[in-house]
Amino acid sequence: MSDITINVNGKPVSGPVEGRTLLVDFLRGAGLTGTHVGCDTSQCGACVVHVDGKAVKACSIFAVEAEGAEVATIEGQANPDGSLNVIQQAFQDHHGLQCGFCTPGMVMSAAALLKENPRPSEHEIREYLEGNICRCTGYHNIVKAIMAASGQDVSAIAAE
Amino acid sequence: MPKDGGIGASTKRREDIRFLTGTGQYTDDINLRGQAHVAFLRSDVAHGRIKGIDTKAAEGMPGVVRIFTGADFEGVGGLPCGWQVTDRHGEVMQEPGHPVLAQGKVRHVGDPIAAVVAETPEQARDAVEAIAVDIEELPAVIDMKAALADDAPKVHDDLKSNLCYDWGFVEENKAAVEEAFGKAAHVTSLELVNNRLVANPMEPRVAVGDFAAHSGESTLYTTSQNPHVIRLLMGAFVLGIPEHKLRVVAPDVGGGFGSKIFHYAEEAFCTFAAKQLKRPVKWTSSRAEAFMSDAHGRDHVTKIELALDADNNFTALRTETYANMGAYLSTFAPSVPTWLHGTLMAGNYRTPLIYVNVKAVFTNTVPVDAYRGAGRPEATYQLERVIDKAARELGVDPIALRRQNFVTEFPYATPVAVEYDTGDYVATMDKLEEIADISGFEKRLAESKARGKLRGLGVNCYIEACGIAPSNLVGQLGARAGLYESATVRVNATGGLVVMTGSHSHGQGHETSFPQVVADMIGIDASMVEIEHGDTDKAPMGMGTYGSRSLAVGGSAIVRATEKIIAKAKRIAAHIMEASEDDIELKNGQFTVAGTDKSLAWGDVTLAAYVPHNYPLDELEPGLEETAFYDPSNFTYPAGAYACEVEVDPETGKVTIESFAAADDFGNIVNPMIVSGQVHGGLAQGIGQALLEGCVYDENGQLLTGSYMDYAMPRAEDVPFYKVDHSCQTPCTHNPLGVKGCGEAGAIGSPPAVVNAVVDALQRAGHTNVMHIDMPLSPSRVWKTMQG
Secondary structure (H helix, E strand, C coil): EEEEEEEEEEEEEEEEECCCCHHHHHHHCCCCCCCCCCCCCCCCCCEEEEECCCCCCCCEHHHHHHCCCCEECCCCCCEEEEEHHEEEEEEHHHCCCCCCCHHHHHHHHHHHHHHCCCCHHHHHHHHHHCCCCCCCCHHHHHHHHHHHHCCCCCCCCCCC | CCCCCCCCCCCCCCCHHHHHCCCCCCCHHHHCCCCCEEEECCCCCCEEEEEEECHHHHHHHCCCEEEEHHHHCCCCCCCCCCCCEEEEEECCCCCCCEEEEEEECCCCCCCCEEEEEEECHHHHHHHCCCCCEEEEEECCCCCCCHHHHCCCCCCCCCCCCCCEEHHHHHEEHHHHHHHHHHHEEEEEEEEEEEECCCCCCCCCCCCCCEECCCEEEEEEEEEECCCCHHHHHHCCCHHHHHHHHEEECCCCCCCCCCCCCCHHHHHHHCCCCCCCCHCCEEEEECCHHEEEECCEEEEEEEEEEEEEEECCEEEEEEEEEEEEECCCCCHHHHHHHCCCCCCHCCCEECCEEHHHEEEEEEEECCCEEECCCCCCHHHHHHHHHHHHHHHHHHHHHHHHHHHHCCCCCCCCCCCCCEEECCCCHHHHHHHHHHCHHHHHHHHHHHHHCCCCCEEEEEEEEEEECEECCCCHHHHCCCCCEEEEEEEEEEECCCCCCCCCCCCCCCCCHHHHHHHHHHHHHHHHCCCHEEECCCEECCCCCCCCCCCCCCCHHHHHHHHHHHHHHHHHHHHHHHHHHHCCCCHEEEEEEEEEEEECCCCEEHHHHHHHHHCCCCCCCCCCCCCEEEEEEECCCCCECCEEEEEEEEEEECCCEEEEEEEEEEEECCCCCCHHHHHHHHHHHHHHHHHHHHHHCCCCCCCCEECCCCCCCCCCCCCCCHCCCCCCEEECCCCCCCCCCCCCCCCCCHHHHHHHHHHHHHHHHHCCCCCCCCCCCCCCCCCCCHHHCCCC
């Protein structure tokens, strides 16, 4: 066991970890249960967080590897006044979530995508989401929400 | 309509806020003070006799609290089956025991043998590794037909054979069907496999058991689609805990698709162990465990034959299906290949004579039960594939052949025991031809050809029986439960409402759509209505959410309870306004007296109900709370027509979905946005079944597809933007909302469209001998087919 401190959403979070403790388990153990675990082979993407600005599957690194890093999770994504940020709002507006379990990972992946590609095409979005599995939405409204969040007109895409 | 959305409005979902901000409360987010953690030792062989379990070394491992084996459950009941099928000879099905932890034998890879309870999940997993189990491996039965051979090893030694039942439907029609086949001008037959699938909700299952020593009350937090059903099954049949001493809570649940209907061993284990150890006990499934312990879906092998007369009218249909039950009977498994499948074999067509034979078989595989659509996708797939093949053999247009045989007059009594109350299959096909631009196909075909790709068009129809189900009817068919739904509507003094429903939302958006209904009825804002679900201590009873029943059955119960509320509120208003009850009208949240200018606001009346100062106590009780149970009088029958266009790469066999269009008739619609979302999700699952997904066992019963590395889940790149339309609406005639249900349609209607399209593409490219390819249509399968 060793004690580590990670800055999560701008606040230091400390705790004892084993060498084998995954970052996702450290976060969830600290009460940040918005980051989810949907598989054990780093395929599903429900645990995507940002580590030092990059999208990372929190099941694919050990907590000790993130010592001292700046980690952003779904809990820190809303605007300072508590309202939904642009991506979150687009997900609600376009029904980009159903059961909500994959949603934190989807939102964090979408944020990383838009940071590196502010106006992605439909194809680029679908390709980027290769590592995020959703079983509910059939992806239609997720892709649409991300296009809308990037300022693109999605009114021509079948809505209902 | 209420300004924030009544019936028919695409109201944004209120539950999204917590899911988008990471504040949802899923079962794994629940951590109780002092909780211990469980890890299960699971069988790594498909079939074997347990000769000994040595837990000594494991007991000494750090953090181990206690280790349980089958011996600890000898006096405890087994997991019950909720449906008893009677076979074609009048015999009841063979029903094996299903222990919580294996007793004597293991019967599939993943069968739980022992459970370690420890202080941390890691310690529990470490200790599982230290348990030594001596298993004598026995020959496994995996293939269904081989399992029925006289000398096949038996999955259950105490049963006569591996045959669960041999069901015939409608047995009395068998001879007439044979006769019709003898007279047919043309017979088309097709053998096909409906591939075994794993439901794979993104949230793995979790169970947290708790026991309050001071009250003797047990609580189970679980990832369930129907907490009341779990309370009944686990309490009455497994652990012997009466309902008033057992609370089951299913909080936010991350998808179910059927796999979270059933009562599982791990739920019973955690509840049992918590009581034994006097501390909370938690289990969180890994995805690997999910693959080998969640009930699987489909897995039918079918021969279907369609008889037609000289004018291409369907005259008879017969099928023979082998349905895999797996190693044990999961909660509703026997009903899926029978009553949820045979009753739908008429499809959208006037086939006068139908005979369905289903042999349900035990094998050394994970139990198989309902998965999105449950029996209805299997019925639709074989029917719509054989019709397509018939059209090809007869050289007629597949759409025209379907149209010619459509049921056009309602109500329509099928030869397979159900009565369609309403529908308009011509209208949905017309709509499909429009939104899919069927007439423009040739142009798109030419474009694909120019790019060196093969292109195909596949069309099919579907019908499903939803709104499950009339208790009277299902009781006669072997259900050991009633399939009503309950609702309690509590109106608070200041006018807000809490609706407690036995339906459970795990992605369907009930917290948004149910208030739309109540708000519409009263004429208040939907934001004044709150939905409570998923807790047996809140709603009085519930049969849960599956079979596209929530709005049709649960919503109807809410309507009935709200009607009682309105009736009582009118009586209170009549008293206060000194008017006759018959003259009171409720509109836009205002009570008025007809023909006068007297009026009272909704909140004035609700306050009077709880502050009964000037109140007719001799006529009316104070308070405003009502409960209703709604039991449907028939199934509902959503139906539609789907079209898929694919491109096939002739070099690799890879299939891409170029477009997918769905024209559905769901009757009336409460929230169109949510309905579209349900269809989208179903389509992706159906496309996944058709192109990607397949659960594979080797001949020894080893699960080869045990992770997302091996089991191909549909990704965003595998599917297109869908065109969905639900403007064709023939309202259900027998429920108060006129709704039919929309949750499963996409998964039911889409697989045949995809396969029809791929066969069409290959045929157009000159592979005229290709009549069928079994799902999933992987590149290698398609490529091999093209090589002849």
